Amino acid sequence: MAYKATSETGEFGLIERIKSIVQPTLESAPELVLGIGDDCAVWQPSTELLQVSSTDLLVEQVHFDLLTTPAKHLGSKAISVNASDICAMNAIPRYALVSIAVPPSMPVEMVEELYRGMESAAREYGIAIAGGDTSRSRSGLVISVTVTGEVPEKMIAYRNGAKEGDIVCVTGTLGGSAAGLRVLTREKLIMMEHIENNETYNRNLMADLQEYTGAIQQHLLPLARLDTVRFLHERQVTPSSMIDISDGLGQDLGHICNASAVGALLQENRIPVNSTARLIADELQDDALGWAISGGEDYQLLFTISKEEHKKIADNRDIAVIGEITPKESGLLLKDIYGITIDLTSLPGFDHFK
Amino acid sequence: MAYKATSETGEFGLIERIKSIVQPTLESAPELVLGIGDDCAVWQPSTELLQVSSTDLLVEQVHFDLLTTPAKHLGSKAISVNASDICAMNAIPRYALVSIAVPPSMPVEMVEELYRGMESAAREYGIAIAGGDTSRSRSGLVISVTVTGEVPEKMIAYRNGAKEGDIVCVTGTLGGSAAGLRVLTREKLIMMEHIENNETYNRNLMADLQEYTGAIQQHLLPLARLDTVRFLHERQVTPSSMIDISDGLGQDLGHICNASAVGALLQENRIPVNSTARLIADELQDDALGWAISGGEDYQLLFTISKEEHKKIADNRDIAVIGEITPKESGLLLKDIYGITIDLTSLPGFDHFK
Structure with missing residues (x-):
C-alpha cells in the first residue's frame, strides 16, 4: 500500500472514497430521499415528530491528539458525541452531516480510517451519513458533525423540567x-522522551495498558x-x-x-x-x-x-x-x-x- | 471600549453574548420549539414538506483572510453560502446551526461582529440561528454552518433532472x-510591502476602491x-x-x-x-x-x-x-x-x- 497524501487525490477523488465508505449507513434510512452528491441532503420528516438537531466542532490539539487517538476511534467518537446530544433530548438520532478540513500532508488512508470509524458508529446507532463538506486545512485536522434526530412531542426531555422532589x-x-486521558497523556510523555533521547520507542510497551482498557x-x-x-x-x-x-x-x-x-x-x-x-x-x-x-x-x-x-x-x-x-x-x-x-x-x- | 480576549470571557460568557446577538432571528420562526440553550435545537417540521440540509466549513487562510475580510462580512457570507445551497434545491432556508473555533487571542468584539453579520444575513433570509457550538482553536478561526430548509416534494430541484433540449x-x-478577490489580494500585498518597509500604511488609500465596489x-x-x-x-x-x-x-x-x-x-x-x-x-x-x-x-x-x-x-x-x-x-x-x-x-x- 503506497502512501498517498490527500493533496494528490483532489477534492472529488476524496469525496468518491468517502461516499463508498459511508454508503452502508444509508440502508437504515428509508426516509432519506438523497444522500451525498447534491447541494443538500434531503429527507422526509416522520409525521407528528419533532426534529432535534445538534452540532459539534472537534479541533486537533484542542479536542484530540492524533498521537494518542487512532483515526478510526476519532471518527467513531465524533459521531457518538453528537448522537449523545440527540439522546439527551430523549430522541432517536437519524441523519448526520460531516465536514472535515484536512491538512494536505495527511495520508488518504488516515482520512479513510476516520470515515470507517464514523461509518461503524453511525451504523451502530442507525444514523445515515447523508452529506457534508471537505476542505483543506492550513494547520490541524478539524471535524464538524451535525446530527438530526426525531422524537414525539410528548416524549421530549428538555433541561428545564426538573421539579423539587424529583x-x-x-x-x-x-x-x-x-x-x-490521564493514562494516554502519560504514555505520550514517555514516548516524547524516548524520541528526544533518540531512543527507539517500543509500541509493544503499550501492551501493559490492558488493565486500563475500561477507562x-x-x-x-x-x-x-x-x-x-x-x-x-x-x-x-x-x-x-x-x-x-x-x-x-x-x-x-x-x-x-x-x-x-x-x-x-x-x-x-x-x-x-x-x-x-x-x-x-x-x-x-x-x-x-x-x-x-x-x-x-x-x-x-x-x-x-x-x-x-x-x-x-x-x-x-x-x-x-x-x-x-x-x-x-x-x-x-x-x-x-x-x-x-x-x-x-x-x-x-x-x-x-x- | 476595552480590548477583551475571548480567553477572558470563558465559554459560557461568550455564549451569553452570542445568544443576545442572534435572538432577533428567532422571531421569524414560529415552528422553532427551542433555540440555543439545550443539547439540541428543536423544531416542528412543516407537514408535507421535505427537509433539506447543507453544511459548510470555512477555515482561516484557506477560505478567508481576516486582513481583507471584515468579521461582519465574513459572518454574513458564512450564512449566505449555506442558504445558497438550500436555494439550489429550490427550497426555503429555515434553521441554522453555527459552530466556531476561536483563537484565544481573538478579541470578543471581533467574535461579536462575526455574529452580527450572521444575524443580519439570517434575518434577511428568514433563517433562525437555532444552535451551535463554541470552542477554542490552536491556530486560525474556523466556522461551520449547517442550514436546514423546506420544500414541497414536487418543487424540489436536484442536479440530475436536466434533459436534452432544456x-x-x-x-x-x-x-x-x-x-x-484579485483587487483585495493586490491591496493586501501593497499593505504587506508598507509594513515590511516600516512605512505607515494609510488605510485611506483604500478609498479609491470605490469603483470596484460591484466586484x-x-x-x-x-x-x-x-x-x-x-x-x-x-x-x-x-x-x-x-x-x-x-x-x-x-x-x-x-x-x-x-x-x-x-x-x-x-x-x-x-x-x-x-x-x-x-x-x-x-x-x-x-x-x-x-x-x-x-x-x-x-x-x-x-x-x-x-x-x-x-x-x-x-x-x-x-x-x-x-x-x-x-x-x-x-x-x-x-x-x-x-x-x-x-x-x-x-x-x-x-x-x-x-
Whole structure:
C-alpha cells in the first residue's frame, strides 16, 4: 500500500472514497430521499415528530491528539458525541452531516480510517451519513458533525423540567474518560522522551495498558446511551429533564438546575465511579471521585424523574439514583461519605473555555 | 471600549453574548420549539414538506483572510453560502446551526461582529440561528454552518433532472467575486510591502476602491438568490435541475451534466459577465470571461428548464439564457463570439482541492 497524501487525490477523488465508505449507513434510512452528491441532503420528516438537531466542532490539539487517538476511534467518537446530544433530548438520532478540513500532508488512508470509524458508529446507532463538506486545512485536522434526530412531542426531555422532589439518575459509570486521558497523556510523555533521547520507542510497551482498557475505551470510544433512550421509550417513561455528561457531572447538573430553577443534593456514596478509574487514581495518587464529578466526556445520561415514574424503570441496574432535586435556594450540594455537605460549584472544572 | 480576549470571557460568557446577538432571528420562526440553550435545537417540521440540509466549513487562510475580510462580512457570507445551497434545491432556508473555533487571542468584539453579520444575513433570509457550538482553536478561526430548509416534494430541484433540449439559465452576473478577490489580494500585498518597509500604511488609500465596489461586494458579501427561488415558487415553475455557482460556471454545469448524463452548449455572448469584473480585468490585463467561467464563489443559481416552462419566467431580466442541454456525447462546450467551439473541461479550475 503506497502512501498517498490527500493533496494528490483532489477534492472529488476524496469525496468518491468517502461516499463508498459511508454508503452502508444509508440502508437504515428509508426516509432519506438523497444522500451525498447534491447541494443538500434531503429527507422526509416522520409525521407528528419533532426534529432535534445538534452540532459539534472537534479541533486537533484542542479536542484530540492524533498521537494518542487512532483515526478510526476519532471518527467513531465524533459521531457518538453528537448522537449523545440527540439522546439527551430523549430522541432517536437519524441523519448526520460531516465536514472535515484536512491538512494536505495527511495520508488518504488516515482520512479513510476516520470515515470507517464514523461509518461503524453511525451504523451502530442507525444514523445515515447523508452529506457534508471537505476542505483543506492550513494547520490541524478539524471535524464538524451535525446530527438530526426525531422524537414525539410528548416524549421530549428538555433541561428545564426538573421539579423539587424529583430523583436524580445517571447511566453507567463516571470518571472513566478522565482517567483514560490521564493514562494516554502519560504514555505520550514517555514516548516524547524516548524520541528526544533518540531512543527507539517500543509500541509493544503499550501492551501493559490492558488493565486500563475500561477507562481508555471510555475516553477513546465513548458510546451514546441510545440503549437507555430506547429503554425509556419502551417503558413509556419521559424524564422531567435530561442532559448528557460532556462537561462533567457537577457542571451538567448545574445546567439542569439553572434551566429548571431548582437545586440538587447528591449522595457521594451513590455516584457510580468507574472501577478502572479508581485503579488508575490509586496509581497516580489522584482522585477518582473528582474525575467522576468534574472530568467530563463520559457521555452518560443524567436525568431527573418523578418518584412515581421512577418505579417503572427501577429494575434497570445500569441506571443509578444519585440524589434528589431540592429548592433553588439550597444550591448544588454533595453529601460526602462522612455526612459533610460540600458546595459542588466550588469544585474545579466549571468552565472549560479558559 | 476595552480590548477583551475571548480567553477572558470563558465559554459560557461568550455564549451569553452570542445568544443576545442572534435572538432577533428567532422571531421569524414560529415552528422553532427551542433555540440555543439545550443539547439540541428543536423544531416542528412543516407537514408535507421535505427537509433539506447543507453544511459548510470555512477555515482561516484557506477560505478567508481576516486582513481583507471584515468579521461582519465574513459572518454574513458564512450564512449566505449555506442558504445558497438550500436555494439550489429550490427550497426555503429555515434553521441554522453555527459552530466556531476561536483563537484565544481573538478579541470578543471581533467574535461579536462575526455574529452580527450572521444575524443580519439570517434575518434577511428568514433563517433562525437555532444552535451551535463554541470552542477554542490552536491556530486560525474556523466556522461551520449547517442550514436546514423546506420544500414541497414536487418543487424540489436536484442536479440530475436536466434533459436534452432544456434551456440553461443563470441568475445575476458572473466573475465579480473572482475580480473582487484579485483587487483585495493586490491591496493586501501593497499593505504587506508598507509594513515590511516600516512605512505607515494609510488605510485611506483604500478609498479609491470605490469603483470596484460591484466586484468586491460580490466577493465579501455574496447573496443567496432566495429572491429567485421565491419568484420560481410564485410562478409555480420547477427547474429540471439546479445548482448554485460556488466552484465556477463551467465546473458547476459539469456537475449537472454528469448527474443528468447530458451535455451542454453555452454561448459566450450570452454569459452575463459582471461589468466591474470587466473593468478590473482591463486594468490587470486579465480575462473577465475566464473569471466568469472558472472563478467561482458568485453564488448565482444555474438551472435548466424545459422550453415551455421557461415561457412562464421569460420576463425576468435577472435570469439570462446562456445555452442549451445537448446529448451526453456532445460533451461540455462553449461557442465563442467567433463561432469557434471550445471544450469547457479543458479550461483551468476544474478541481479546487489541490
